[in-house]
Amino acid sequence: MIDETTIAAANEAADATLRADYDALGEHLSRRGIDIAAIKDRVAAYGVAIPSWGVGTGGTRFARFPGEGEPANVFDKLDDCGVIHQLTGATPRVSLHIPWDDADPADLLAKAEETGLAFDAMNSNTFQDQPGQAHSYKYGSLSHTDAATRAQAVEHNLYCIELGQKIGSKALTIWVGDGSNFPGQSHFTKQFERYLGSAKEVYAGLPADWRLFTEHKMFEPAFYSTVVQDWGTNYMIAKELGAQAHCLVDLGHHAPNVNIEMIVARLIQFGKLGGFHFNDSKYGDDDLDTAAIDPYRLFLVFNELVDSEGTPDFDPAHMLDQSHNVTDPIESLMNSAMEVQRAYAQALLVDRSALAGHQEENDALMASETLKAAFRTDVTPILQMARRESGAAIDPVSAYRRSGYRAAVAQTRPKADGSGGGIV
């Protein structure tokens, strides 16, 4: 972890500037009838989960270029996640991926306590073969034509639940790459029936207080068809499985040009929004840093979320899911967590009463301007103040760089192997 006094000293040095910015923003918001402190408190209470695999350097099928001091195991990963939360105060939970992060539950809990973290949704992995595995997932897992392979995949998911229960997780996330690369390779309907059959077996093993999140993706690793290819199919799954099943939305898993915020609204309306894998995308499942490409789109998603706050049983899970190919993963995750907070803060500023009026009157221009007025507001001082007050860093990236954390762990962690492509 980073030395607290270093953080405090940096915060102290930045304090006057922050106060000036915060006060000026407070006055400006006050003129708009908004209480800055109320916004700040809601932002301070907001958290987004970190994916354990996100702290390693990502890659593509062409190459992976590891950085210094890459985490070698789940405990290293939790250390890195602890630093992220320490500096941002915005990432209280970590989501594990099994078998990558498989370990003794007691050890996991101990490390979590040490790093000040809790465990978010468990992620199963049936898109790769593991050494010694009886049946290959080359041609699918939960939807494989072979019953034994499907059973193995179901079993793995049940194991993830079992492990998750021991460490305080309350959800299982299933993403599979099952699909096909050729027209004709798979019978669409039989394949989906097999998927549903397997998913029902997993669902049957779900504890009463757990949720099951299924995630759609348009393509990759399958390049002609994917069994859970869009939100329509994913919605059917959640309906077939039952009340504990919900749909996960990853911002990069859609067809080009698709209106994602509208999908979010539809899933909320029908009670099936499970949560998010936040990232950003220009071409496909690029897994870029959240809001790096289209910050207004992220805001529009949060506009839907804030609009639905207070809906009964509305409690979507928020997680980052990114591939950090050219940055220090800790820095990217800190920044992305702050971008998610930023979008949330901006969405809180929307004058919803005015917006509703413009919508009712079909005053498209003023409706658009109402959203834009919130989006344009630079809420940085609110985020900074929320961190300042919780003991996190006003400027996390700067504090992290000054801390020497990366160089320190590079001394003790083994040098990562750059061969092969990158898996994220």
Place this chain on the structure above:
Amino acid sequence: MIDETTIAAANEAADATLRADYDALGEHLSRRGIDIAAIKDRVAAYGVAIPSWGVGTGGTRFARFPGEGEPANVFDKLDDCGVIHQLTGATPRVSLHIPWDDADPADLLAKAEETGLAFDAMNSNTFQDQPGQAHSYKYGSLSHTDAATRAQAVEHNLYCIELGQKIGSKALTIWVGDGSNFPGQSHFTKQFERYLGSAKEVYAGLPADWRLFTEHKMFEPAFYSTVVQDWGTNYMIAKELGAQAHCLVDLGHHAPNVNIEMIVARLIQFGKLGGFHFNDSKYGDDDLDTAAIDPYRLFLVFNELVDSEGTPDFDPAHMLDQSHNVTDPIESLMNSAMEVQRAYAQALLVDRSALAGHQEENDALMASETLKAAFRTDVTPILQMARRESGAAIDPVSAYRRSGYRAAVAQTRPKADGSGGGIV
């Protein structure tokens, strides 16, 4: 109509060549274990509906360039449709669009009898304002914020049903352009609730032996959001409305790269495929001639349809829906009807037993080849022989051109106005 003796003479002249081609194909198919006559009979029994508006020249928002002898009213349109059916034997039904085609039911029935046609699904129009209309659809119709506007749109749909009942139609197709051009302009959920409310009122007016088809479209005329934007939303609509409600699939209404045949399979699996608007597309809702751009995609759709033949209550409606901007609409519709027949014939040739085996074995290459073997077969002689035997033309376009039909109607029909954009 075209003089029958002209058709017969042309057929006679082409007969020897057709026999040679047909016999050679018959022998080839026989070596593959397929009875050509059985395929021919199924093709002969197949029909696709013509949209009444398709016989007029289409256009874009930039311009419309009318051709000679454009139909001036629904009776002219039925004449043109009659010619298409006479020459192809493949288009026994016409789908009307109201109010464009509104007329005395008795006159419509008389004209249908004269032209040898029947009436397919009725299409309502609440995406345009009509002269004297009380409420404008500028900001929506079935989902408008204003209750009176919604009521007017519902009323119009009920009128379409009423008229349809008098002329033997058994289905209503609803497509609306309702949506928004700005983030914030419409509240997604409230808008969709209003849509559902209105649609339920229409559904309540549906006769017991009718079906309701709703059609999704990604964009245009709305350019930020569309209330029925994809098959997922459309499926929700069909579920909410009831057993008589089904989803229509237009091949150009999807996001880029989307796997359309998979959507078809999903809708079949869940009992909600209503039918098709056939056309082709390279960029968006281009409404190009069917199979002009990607004939293999059309084949893959028909592969799903043939695979599902025999499923209880499986009876999708088949209709063309194209915009003919640079061709004689009669020629394009004849050609497109034959392309649909071609894809059907090819799909009938798929060795489904072999395919199922390859799928079970995950033999992707041979599965793909099994489809390709059917697609590659030039079934032209089968289509020609089916026409020959029913008295239609072996070569409809050639027969049409020789008939002088277009020049003849150009003498009597008023010259079309080229101003304004083209509506299709």
Place this chain on the structure above:
Amino acid sequence: MIDETTIAAANEAADATLRADYDALGEHLSRRGIDIAAIKDRVAAYGVAIPSWGVGTGGTRFARFPGEGEPANVFDKLDDCGVIHQLTGATPRVSLHIPWDDADPADLLAKAEETGLAFDAMNSNTFQDQPGQAHSYKYGSLSHTDAATRAQAVEHNLYCIELGQKIGSKALTIWVGDGSNFPGQSHFTKQFERYLGSAKEVYAGLPADWRLFTEHKMFEPAFYSTVVQDWGTNYMIAKELGAQAHCLVDLGHHAPNVNIEMIVARLIQFGKLGGFHFNDSKYGDDDLDTAAIDPYRLFLVFNELVDSEGTPDFDPAHMLDQSHNVTDPIESLMNSAMEVQRAYAQALLVDRSALAGHQEENDALMASETLKAAFRTDVTPILQMARRESGAAIDPVSAYRRSGYRAAVAQTRPKADGSGGGIV
């Protein structure tokens, strides 16, 4: 025009708030080492041209829903454009479209003087047929297979230059819809050779101090191929024609996912960026209000422009090109002009020295953050102050609504016809 005292009164009422916001921003920017007054002066000097056709209500091929008081002719349009410039101070020039705006040059100049406007690039129209036109553009214009049709299109462009010279324009913009709807319809190479031949004839008629702008577009009105389909082809045109020929970039004319700011950079690098048609797009050539969908993309374009300021002979033309289907066009154009100014102001705030350092060091995260820091800054007070000081309105939309201008012109202008699709 709007009564100046109304504007002044509204400005007076908003003055205190503006001062407070402007001063707070000034102090904040000062802490970042930026002089707010210098930014404000550059914004105040910035102008974007208005397309004459933008003040009419747009539409789609499906419908056009006209608003109240639509301009009936070019003089009405200039009145509306005058109001836009009066209230925003940001739109000093109007771009005419011929023959839509054809009129006596003396009358045009008189009206321009009356409304305080000048004339920007001339736009020719060979994508529509005009009454009495000898040769139709149904199958193309500058690239038509028929020499007489090409000659007619060339002649029209030369006429546009001639008229433009009389009213002080210094550029001709050519956009054609020439292309094809079927594979095989046009021979790509011969078609492009014909285009180049015609374009050279137009170029030969260009005065020495004029520029020729050609504009690419991926699709629509042609739906299989378009002769000037992308910037690569457009660049070839500009190279073939000569030093006065440059490429125009419309933000909605690209393939999905394309990196537009990179195209801008390439054209600048090779000396061929002619200018812009600003608007926004989610699906295709949606012609939505500038920055309505993706404000960060607009900023990234301006980041390239500001980065290249000072390059010899670098003088791109800036124009809006939008279709206003659901808003009052005057309001949309005012707002869009301000959005363009906003992006310019934000781009001026980029710390280019820091950015260059991060780029050199491959510090991707800090490079991204450097752009974001500029984009996040709410520059509204800078824009408002620039307007305030020039006598324009602090809040143009509010001032316009209060002025009653639309209702007033609706009294005198003929009611627009809603039939047909909308042409923009």
Place this chain on the structure above:
Amino acid sequence: MIDETTIAAANEAADATLRADYDALGEHLSRRGIDIAAIKDRVAAYGVAIPSWGVGTGGTRFARFPGEGEPANVFDKLDDCGVIHQLTGATPRVSLHIPWDDADPADLLAKAEETGLAFDAMNSNTFQDQPGQAHSYKYGSLSHTDAATRAQAVEHNLYCIELGQKIGSKALTIWVGDGSNFPGQSHFTKQFERYLGSAKEVYAGLPADWRLFTEHKMFEPAFYSTVVQDWGTNYMIAKELGAQAHCLVDLGHHAPNVNIEMIVARLIQFGKLGGFHFNDSKYGDDDLDTAAIDPYRLFLVFNELVDSEGTPDFDPAHMLDQSHNVTDPIESLMNSAMEVQRAYAQALLVDRSALAGHQEENDALMASETLKAAFRTDVTPILQMARRESGAAIDPVSAYRRSGYRAAVAQTRPKADGSGGGIV
């Protein structure tokens, strides 16, 4: 290699059926005025190169599932390529990738002679780091900000030329992944200038009888910008470098919906088409088997190529470039080579005189039908007869499966490691 007598026996067994099909097709083509033997001879003379890396199982960033008997080195790969050529007679050349295939030139030449193959274009690799490499390509290679890294990449390309000269290659293909993942990360213009500078150094080392092929790609491995992102930039490169530089077109490297055959036509027109990487794509650089997804698109590309035959200096290189994730790579490459032949044969059947007439007359429907008539023709018997006569297999996949080749090499080759992602 496969035992020749096995091939001969299988051919003998299929001979009667082939004769019947070939004769029937010959008669049919004769009725269309086409000499089947002439087509067959041209098909027989046609060859497409195999990428050495294509004979290994591909993968994605998520996983790679190796098959049995994967080639362990370049000599194994050449054995596999030899089998492909033996059975299809269509793949006389292999394209090497350095350093993956680096070996003693004498050994390479000996193996080539043994397998009946020659060497096609050399491929350099500066998108991965190799063990012991002085400078990392994490942030780019030919366009890296660091001069020493660029020099290292240039040096590697010169080495590839040197090696290629020793084994009879006549071309170097450069594809780099250089780009950026964040707006701001790279300065577009400086980056491209660095690329051009490095490329000029490589070009300077090109022997007089060599060609340099550069290849564009829209995205991946870079996800915000790519330095050679489209054919426009690639064309600029070829122009800047000189007469020996040409552009390579990979069918999966374009933006969604792009008209690829038109790009091919443009590059031919301006003398810069270098050749192809054939494969098929539904979503992005999917690297699926050629013609697996859209066979008509491949035909339209070949339609351009056949149309340009005879143009001086027109000699594009043809190569497959695919990733075989779920099939036996040898089977996929055989099939794909035959698909390329098929498209060539179909394009040879186009009635170009009739087509030119329809184009001149703007008879879009008949122009489209003229292409379709050629495409619909099942040319399988022509391809089979060409193989039969050259001693290759009538049915290569069947012969290969019966040969037991894969099982045999699996005995001697080391078992492949499935860890890491797949690189293709």
